[in-house]
Amino acid sequence: xxxxxxxxxxxxxxxxxxxxxxxxxxxxxxxxxxxxxxxxxxxxxxxxxxxxxxxxxxxxxxxxxxxxxxxxxxxxxxxxxxxxxxxxxxxxxxxxxxxxxxxxxxxxxxxxxxxxxxxxxxxxxxxxxxxxxxxxxxxxxxxxxxxxxxxxxxxxxxxxxxxxxxxxxxxxxxxxxxxxxxxxxxxxxxxxxxxxxxxxxxxxxxxxxxxxxxxxxxxxxxxxxxxxxxxxxxxxxxxxxxxxxxxxxxxxxxxxxxxxxxxxxxxxxxxxxxxxxxxxxxxxxxxxxxxxxxxxxxxxxxxxxxxxxxxxxxxxxxxxxxxxxxxxxxxxxxxxxxxxxxxxxxxxxxxxxxxxxxxxxxxxxxxxxxxxxxxxxxxxxxxxxxxxxxxxxxxxxxxxxxxxxxxxxxxxxxxxxxxxxxxxxxxxxxxxxxxxxxxxxxxxxxxxxxxxxxxxxxxxxxxxxxxxxxxxxxxxxxxxxxxxxxxxxxx
Numbered sequence: 001x002x003x004x005x006x007x008x009x010x011x012x013x014x015x016x017x018x019x020x021x022x023x024x025x026x027x028x029x030x031x032x033x034x035x036x037x038x039x040x041x042x043x044x045x046x047x048x049x050x051x052x053x054x055x056x057x058x059x060x061x062x063x064x065x066x067x068x069x070x071x072x073x074x075x076x077x078x079x080x081x082x083x084x085x086x087x088x089x090x091x092x093x094x095x096x097x098x099x100x101x102x103x104x105x106x107x108x109x110x111x112x113x114x115x116x117x118x119x120x121x122x123x124x125x126x127x128x129x130x131x132x133x134x135x136x137x138x139x140x141x142x143x144x145x146x147x148x149x150x151x152x153x154x155x156x157x158x159x160x161x162x163x164x165x166x167x168x169x170x171x172x173x174x175x176x177x178x179x180x181x182x183x184x185x186x187x188x189x190x191x192x193x194x195x196x197x198x199x200x201x202x203x204x205x206x207x208x209x210x211x212x213x214x215x216x217x218x219x220x221x222x223x224x225x226x227x228x229x230x231x232x233x234x235x236x237x238x239x240x241x242x243x244x245x246x247x248x249x250x251x252x253x254x255x256x257x258x259x260x261x262x263x264x265x266x267x268x269x270x271x272x273x274x275x276x277x278x279x280x281x282x283x284x285x286x287x288x289x290x291x292x293x294x295x296x297x298x299x300x301x302x303x304x305x306x307x308x309x310x311x312x313x314x315x316x317x318x319x320x321x322x323x324x325x326x327x328x329x330x331x332x333x334x335x336x337x338x339x340x341x342x343x344x345x346x347x348x349x350x351x352x353x354x355x356x357x358x359x360x361x362x363x364x365x366x367x368x369x370x371x372x373x374x375x376x377x378x379x380x381x382x383x384x385x386x387x388x389x390x391x392x393x394x395x396x397x398x399x400x401x402x403x404x405x406x407x408x409x410x411x412x413x414x415x416x417x418x419x420x421x422x423x424x425x426x427x428x429x430x431x432x433x434x435x436x437x438x439x440x441x442x443x444x445x446x447x448x449x450x451x452x453x454x455x456x457x458x459x460x461x462x463x464x465x466x467x468x469x470x471x472x473x474x475x476x477x478x479x480x481x482x483x484x485x486x487x488x489x490x491x
């Protein structure tokens with residue numbers, strides 16, 4: 001079964017990405033390659049590396065829960081990726097054999113990578129291809145040195161120092177166990193040789209599987225040029241088998257994303273975590289431990305300070321998001337200010353020059369240009385006009401237990417502190433709401449609304465209230481003392 005899309009021009013190089021495994025050590029119902037690192041599925045990073053390297057065709061070999069993988073990949077890459085299915089997981093060589101069914105007939109070279117090795121950069125694949133071309137070898141592989149090679153296949157060399165075979169750890173001699181140069185499993189292979197070699201690989205081993213590592217010995221014997229190698233740093237070659245390794249590669253990817261933005265002219269403090277799809281214009285600044293997720297966008301001159309969390313947020317030119325604020329699926333306009341400790345919930349818009357202050361929560365609200373809600377307010381389902389002021393402690397009572405209702409505050413209106421606006425209700429242009437009011441009816445333009453009980457002072461009541469409270473306290477104490485007295489024994 002294949003899902004190949006014929007390219008418009010004849011491809012010469014195909015990158016085959018193996019992504020059929022179950023990933024049982026992840027202990028998850030989700031296919032391993034769909035687990036996210038730095039905001040993108042593992043397989044996304046592998047596909048992008050292949051495309052960055054200039055491949056003509058990408059073939060993804062899928063197996064376990066393949067439709068989930070296919071749907072996720074097609075949603076992001078559409079026709080740029082073809083699919084092949086490994087119906088049974090019988091080893092890496094068997095996966096490549098399945099993948100060859102989707103490789104375009106005109107392809108002359110196949111690069112083999114993995115969907116669970118997300119840190120391999122496109123530059124590494126590009127240089128691997130160049131290494132094979134310059135050496136005229138049938139096969140080139142990436143190698144790396146590690147301090148502890150336990151569990152890795154060792155690179156066994158011929159008399160000329162070229163890779164001659166890969167020896168699995170369990171099959172190594174005492175001397176071979178000392179070898180620190182290992183095989184991460186990335187290859188560039190002549191297509192004709194690969195097709196022939198795959199038919200020669202057997203499953204005569206302890207696991208009963210077809211191992212792609214057998215290619216190296218076959219290529220070494222078949223070519224006078226031997227096998228070419230490209231040494232590469234180990235940190236970029238680490239695979240993911242469990243969630244601890246997922247966290248390790250995510251740290252590498254977050255560092256790589258941050259450095260990319262730094263080189264593009266952004267100031268990003270140590271500890272900030274910026275995900276794959278975030279867009280940051282030159283001149284923006286991000287503080288320590290800020291987290292930017294999803295399709296968040298920062299315009300030039302925007303500042304996101306320490307500890308903020310932005311998820312699918314848009315922040316305009318010269319806007320400032322102060323420490324420990326949270327913005328989700330909302331937009332902040334040019335020159336606006338949010339925070340500290342503000343929460344801008346989904347479908348909110350803070351327009352140009354508006355202020356959302358400390359401990360203010362917005363939900364599905366539009367705060368007009370220059371409007372302010374500076375302290376301790378809940379504003380839900382609101383439409384706030386330009387330069388309106390929402391006082392401290394104000395609450396938009398938007399929910400009646402069944403439906404959400406809208407509150408409208410006109411341009412230039414002033415809502416005094418500790419007011420409750422019971423939706424649906426409208427406050428007119430340039431109107432005033434007295435502090436402590438409960439507003440249940442519309443307020444006309446330029447009107448003053450006061451919705452609070454009249455204050456009444458009763459002389460001498462303070463002493464009477466204190467005496468009543470003290471008497472109650474004494475009665476409680478006496479009751480407790482009586483209940484804890486020992487009962488006299490009757491003979």
